[in-house]
Amino acid sequence: MHAFAIVDETGRITTDGVLDPVPWWSFTKTVLAIAALRLVEQGALSLDAPVEGADYSLAQLLRHEAGLPDYGGLARYHEDVAARRPPWPVERLLAAIDADRPRYAPGQGWAYSNIGYRLVGKRIEAASDRALGKALTDLVFEPANLTSARLATRPEDLADVRMAGDAGYDPGWVYHGLVTGTAVDAARLLRALLAGDLLRPETLARMTEGRALPEHRSALYPDPAYALGLMLRAKDPWDHPIGHTGGGPGSDIAVYGQGGRSCAVWSGLGEGAEPVVTAAFARLAQA
Numbered sequence: 320m321h322a323f324a325i326v327d328e329t330g331r332i333t334t335d336g337v338l339d340p341v342p343w344w345s346f347t348k349t350v351l352a353i354a355a356l357r358l359v360e361q362g363a364l365s366l367d368a369p370v371e372g373a374d375y376s377l378a379q380l381l382r383h384e385a386g387l388p389d390y391g392g393l394a395r396y397h398e399d400v401a402a403r404r405p406p407w408p409v410e411r412l413l414a415a416i417d418a419d420r421p422r423y424a425p426g427q428g429w430a431y432s433n434i435g436y437r438l439v440g441k442r443i444e445a446a447s448d449r450a451l452g453k454a455l456t457d458l459v460f461e462p463a464n465l466t467s468a469r470l471a472t473r474p475e476d477l478a479d480v481r482m483a484g485d486a487g488y489d490p491g492w493v494y495h496g497l498v499t500g501t502a503v504d505a506a507r508l509l510r511a512l513l514a515g516d517l518l519r520p521e522t523l524a525r526m527t528e529g530r531a532l533p534e535h536r537s538a539l540y541p542d543p544a545y546a547l548g549l550m551l552r553a554k555d556p557w558d559h560p561i562g563h564t565g566g567g568p569g570s571d572i573a574v575y576g577q578g579g580r581s582c583a584v585w586s587g588l589g590e591g592a593e594p595v596v597t598a599a600f601a602r603l604a605q606a
Contacts, residue, residue, distance in 0.1 A: 327579070341585045366525070375426075390412055390433060391431070456470075482568075493567070512576075529552075531544045542554055
């Protein structure tokens with residue numbers, strides 16, 4: 320089971336596979352970053368001032384530089400997800416990862432953190448005075464003219480979503496929020512972002528300022544960097560694919576754009592991110 324969509328420079332869409340909504344997993348981080356940056360443009364949030372009650376800034380949260388931990392390595396978390404148990408209360412999750420203990424001073428290190436993006440969502444809610452789902456609709460989905468994208472908060476919200484046979488999954492296990500939508504809408508959103516249709520030029524330039532991560536170099540990512548909710552190359556990022564990957568129980572997604580084109584690849588084989596990223600990069604190179 321797979322879904323594929325590519326949007327070319329003219330806006331023409333080519334698809335293959337399922338057309339139903341799929342989980343966007345951590346491509347949701349790009350959605351959250353867009354929403355936060357639009358609020359920065361409105362003056363409702365500050366990108367560089369310390370977040371209230373903390374030493375880190377919104378920019379450091381968005382770039383995984385705040386010193387916060389993650390729950391991805393908790394074996395019990397994955398066991399309970401697989402057993403279809405209810406999501407943990409946030410207090411239990413934070414206690415399990417010792418969230419009050421900084422791993423490094425803000426800006427002095429890098430570590431991927433879903434907890435950091437949970438705080439981004441909270442900042443969006445507070446600054447917009449709206450629940451996160453409504454805020455994302457108003458700030459991202461409607462401006463990008465998306466018809467299928469939405470924030471899933473309950474198992475019932477996944478009734479029409481292709482979960483690759485993972486029936487019964489509770490989106491509450493994704494503590495920063497789980498956006499679902501078609502592969503077409505994922506590709507259309509990224510194209511709108513990179514084309515400058517959602518953010519001012521200076522904001523988009525700031526969004527694509529990446530932190531080089533040579534320690535994560537691989538054949539697939541020879542010059543990796545992480546920006547504000549985006550994965551990209553450290554050197555000449557606009558000459559290479561820019562986007563984000565995501566994965567969860569049973570499926571993986573990669574959404575990348577380059578040269579006026581964008582591509583979304585989702586797979587229900589549960590093989591990890593590498594196959595979908597490889598497929599997305601290859602199709603962008605062929606277009």
